[in-house]
Amino acid sequence: xxxxxxxxxxxxxxxxxxxxxxxxxxxxxxxxxxxxxxxxxxxxxxxxxxxxxxxxxxxxxxxxxxxxxxxxxxxxxxxxxxxxxxxxxxxxxxxxxxxxxxxxxxxxxxxxxxxxxxxxxxxxxxxxxxxxxxxxxxxxxxxxxxxxxxxxxxxxxxxxxxxxxxxxxxxxxxxxxxxxxxxxxxxxxxx
Amino acid sequence: xxxxxxxxxxxxxxxxxxxxxxxxxxxxxxxxxxxxxxxxxxxxxxxxxxxxxxxxxxxxxxxxxxxxxxxxxxxxxxxxxxxxxxxxxxxxxxxxxxxxxxxxxxxxxxxxxxxxxxxxxxxxxxxxxxxxxxxxxxxxxxxxxxxxxxxxxxxxxxxxxxxxxxxxxxxxxxxxxxxxxxxxxxxxxxx
Numbered sequence: 193x194x195x196x197x198x199x200x201x202x203x204x205x206x207x208x209x210x211x212x213x214x215x216x217x218x219x220x221x222x223x224x225x226x227x228x229x230x231x232x233x234x235x236x237x238x239x240x241x242x243x244x245x246x247x248x249x250x251x252x253x254x255x256x257x258x259x260x261x262x263x264x265x266x267x268x269x270x271x272x273x274x275x276x277x278x279x280x281x282x283x284x285x286x287x288x289x290x291x292x293x294x295x296x297x298x299x300x301x302x303x304x305x306x307x308x309x310x311x312x313x314x315x316x317x318x319x320x321x322x323x324x325x326x327x328x329x330x331x332x333x334x335x336x337x338x339x340x341x342x343x344x345x346x347x348x349x350x351x352x353x354x355x356x357x358x359x360x361x362x363x364x365x366x367x368x369x370x371x372x373x374x375x376x377x378x379x380x381x382x383x
Numbered sequence: 384x385x386x387x388x389x390x391x392x393x394x395x396x397x398x399x400x401x402x403x404x405x406x407x408x409x410x411x412x413x414x415x416x417x418x419x420x421x422x423x424x425x426x427x428x429x430x431x432x433x434x435x436x437x438x439x440x441x442x443x444x445x446x447x448x449x450x451x452x453x454x455x456x457x458x459x460x461x462x463x464x465x466x467x468x469x470x471x472x473x474x475x476x477x478x479x480x481x482x483x484x485x486x487x488x489x490x491x492x493x494x495x496x497x498x499x500x501x502x503x504x505x506x507x508x509x510x511x512x513x514x515x516x517x518x519x520x521x522x523x524x525x526x527x528x529x530x531x532x533x534x535x536x537x538x539x540x541x542x543x544x545x546x547x548x549x550x551x552x553x554x555x556x557x558x559x560x561x562x563x564x565x566x567x568x569x570x571x572x573x574x
Contacts, residue, residue: 215493215495215496216495216496220460220461220463220492220493220496221458221459221460221493221496222449222452222458222459222460222461223458224449224452224453224456224458224459225453225456227449227453228453250441250442250443250445251441251442251445251461251463251464252441254441254442254445254446254449255445255446255449255459255461258413258415258418258445258446258449258450259449259453261413261415262415262416262418262419262450262453265415265416267412267413267414267415268412268413268415268446269411269412269413270411270413270442270446272411272442273442301411302406302411302412304407305406305407305411305412
């Protein structure tokens with residue numbers, strides 16, 4: 193998606209440790225108009241009529257998933273991380289390793305809201321090693337629901353998480369795949 | 384806002400410890416159409432032409448803040464909690480006590496995205512003791528920005544956080560204020 197690549201090239205910053213910051217429009221300060229264009233683009237790759245629910249993980253995926261849900265008139269569920277007092281029993285859970293926080297976190301979705309028969313589009317803003325996506329897919333499977341696909345805005349291609357999911361047969365569409373990133377240049381995969 | 388009160392009365396659950404669950408439409412599974420109606424209602428209480436940015440705190444406030452930002456064509460910023468590797472220096476911060484997690488957390492906003500001259504509408508889905516709101520107001524103040532007001536969907540009136548903010552002169556509008564909650568009934572404040 194050219195608009196997204198242009199924004200990353202213009203406004204993205206590469207920090208030591210291959211951290212790519214797009215926090216001016218995607219995951220700290222959020223440009224909801226851009227998110228709406230991303231949602232529209234997902235509509236060209238997935239059969240949205242078939243989808244019954246949008247699933248993401250807190251926190252930064254929520255903004256994009258909300259806009260996708262609003263755009264296509266679907267409910268949105270965000271998986272919670274770790275255990276808070278606001279969630280009692282009856283949970284689907286999946287342990288993942290968070291690249292951002294360098295520790296294990298548990299994704300939780302209430303059994304009350306995700307069901308066998310649901311057709312799920314997983315949405316996230318960013319994929320590095322793909323752990324959050326893998327965890328969300330595991331939750332979809334535990335619920336006996338069907339994974340329609342994964343819509344991702346920015347994928348760090350060089351970390352391999354996306355390719356592992358594609359090899360596993362998942363219908364993953366990332367709108368900008370970063371192949372390499374240095375202090376002076378960001379190179380995108382042709383897609 | 385009658386639509387919101389009706390949803391809370393019909394679908395809300397009261398758990399021991401005065402925890403009110405509205406996770407079927409507000410903060411786990413999210414009904415974005417309802418959020419859009421909430422955004423519209425905020426438009427009747429705040430002069431949105433005057434607002435330059437919507438501010439919330441992760442995680443559950445993000446969905447509503449995103450819809451408000453989309454509805455009124457404003458950028459949205461969500462404060463991050465604790466410190467992740469994705470945020471380096473240059474931060475406004477505020478320590479708050481999280482009722483949900485029963486511990487101190489630090490709200491962080493990059494100085495890059497919030498500025499003196501900004502006119503800020505703080506938005507959150509839920510207010511209990513008002514700590515998150517207080518922290519966000521502190522960040523607005525530290526940035527030298529102007530607080531236009533706070534738009535909150537559901538306030539637990541009996542915990543006093545909202546009234547403390549009102550007494551401090553904050554223009555706070557909550558669309559449903561819960562005055563008391565028992566296993567069989569939820570009573571709203573007239574407003």
